[in-house]
Amino acid sequence: MLIEEVIRRVDRCALNPFLCRTEDGRQFYVKGLNTNYTGLINEWICYRLARLLSLPVPEAELLEIPRELYSSHPNFDWRRDLSVYPLFGSQAIPNASPIAHAAVHGVDSALQLKVFIFDYWIQNEDRTLTSHGGNPNLLINTVSNDIFIIDHNLAFDSTYSVEDSRRNHIFSSALREQPVDLIVQDTFKEKLAQVIAHWPTIVNSIPPTWIEGLEGRSEQHINNIEDVLLRFNNDAFWGALA
Template sequence: MPERVTAKEIIRQSSQGISVQPFLIRADDNQTYFVKGLSRALGAGLVSEALAAELGAHLDLPIPPWRVVDIPQELIDFSVMDNVRDLEGGPAFGSLQVENASDLLWAKVPDIPAEIKKRVLLFDWWIGNGDRGLGPMGGNVNLILDQSGALQVIDHNVAFDSSLTAEEFRMYHVFRDQLSAQTGELLARLEYLPMLDAAMADWGRITSLLPEEWVRRDSGHGDETEPTLEQRLQLLERFKEDQFWGQL
């Protein structure tokens, strides 16, 4: 179970993020987190964030640690910040702040090691994440560099998109330059399969981390939010099929 923390200060709303702009919050563990609330991101988005963070760890991806963040209603009520009501609705998702981070720019993409590019590319195809687009004219890359210049992988609230096509993915993904030598090769597939198998073997523990309020529509008593956990699992298990690898 990830440590559950309580917000004690709402610092500001981030300018990053298109569908959901998180709030920078200091919690009672004295760490700062970028927090997405249930009212705005909805349960499906918060489930996607948490699942992606846990699954990405099995691919050794540098995804910041996450926490379930409880936000006292009085903290929201006494704030004069715009959009602060986005944090209402129940437990929120918090991603540990990466200090002195900067956005990954197109000019810096060639500096990223090929191996991590391949793993990010595979990861996004696996979890149905089409929200990693970048080109010479810009885009929404959801990748940052820490103060040492190392890559950090963030923002997965729109992942698990079963409608994402191979054509879209190949056209827009920031690391599409790796596709020609990517995972369809036998040796690469053999390298990554154990990682994906291990992640799937951990599915029970991972899903146990999710607050009921994110998984159920009605405070634990309604139907599952969609995509359901079963639908997400079916999407992930595509890696067992040749077609999954052949489309890359």
Template sequence: MTLEIVEIIGRSKQGFTRPYICRCGDGEVYFAKGRSATRRGLINEWLCANLAKAFGLPIAPFALAEVPQEFIEADLTGWLRDLGGGAVFASRKIMGQELAASQVAGIPLQLRRDVLVFDWWVRNNDRNLTAQGGNVNLLWLPGQLGRDDDDQKVAEGGIAVIDHNLALDADFSASDFCQTHVFAGDLPDTFSDFLLRQAFSQRLRQALEVWGDAWNNLPPAWGFIDEEQTMPSNYPAAEVRAMLNSIESPDFWNLPV
């Protein structure tokens, strides 16, 4: 289903693409990404969002949305240039805050592992958090108060997963991932457990089954760079699919030494 954007409320000050804050016809508020995310970034968002949902990640609700052309024509300042008319990727606004390092321990281990394995699979190096800061692209949804292994009180809660425009990266650095991913501390135990690997491999295969529908439902306009649709965007679909098929290789679970 494609939503229609009925109101453009503002623009986010965060994120490289600075998505627009819009209200859609369903009455909900969404962050909308358009031309500033690039065609490849938009296709990455749509494919990874569908894969993440099928895998079982708590991804923020998402949809394709349509920006009425009259909105663009009425914009005399150029403020909507980075959004553009036509199809955009819309992620529903979630009432959460960006995950902080102090909150990582409060996330259930299975959920941390799910995000970690999924990001490894889709080659997403854009979920970083170290002592120096980072760009985590996870929203913290606080729950009850619990205790950690040292019997210290910690806030427990869930997360909402967002932003995959930089995933499916042909220049993915496995070593950088292992050093900077927000849940990198769980890598050794997760990747060395043979039974866990088997279970995750099966879930990844099942998630990949949505590829066909996701690809076939891409907006035709995203296949072109220009509005006149004369310059193909040349998205490397075959290479990306081969990247995702790497789950069939025993090397998939090998970490850099």
């Protein structure tokens, strides 16, 4: 899908994504080299996994910026970050803003647990929020109160700590209030098994240019991700949540 307009750069986000309008009139938050090729691959894989788990994630698209629009932009840094083909776009959610700590208790408890286990599964520590602040990477529609999980470029973190997540994750309280017993484990194991069955399709959907961008490290990166995702088959994976 083509980008028709680069509206602005978003300063309040760590990676400063671009707000763009596409040819069908929708708006997307767009990432390119500002997140690097590893981050783009992580974003795409996590988006596909979240959708298969029916988690609330904004629709994503692989986007292309026309050469004339790209080359005519006066800002060199913008041109550099938009030079990737394709770009990763996460659809903008109307009436959405980062969730406040006071609003967390209003999120359905079952959904809280599902998001926590998802982040634990993908080794994502980048969804934190306590009374002292944090980086929730979670939007709430201020009209409908629907939530949306965003920003998975830092997933599959080899330094991930479940202990830190139990302290700082935005939905860490869900784990304390809803023990992950054998019934819960069996339910989630079945869901994750159904999702991981799509792994070959997900890998094949990664843009070849992103793979090439890793310069020979792509196979190792993809294999490492697969190893992370297959941990749910081990008792130790669930034991850490007990």
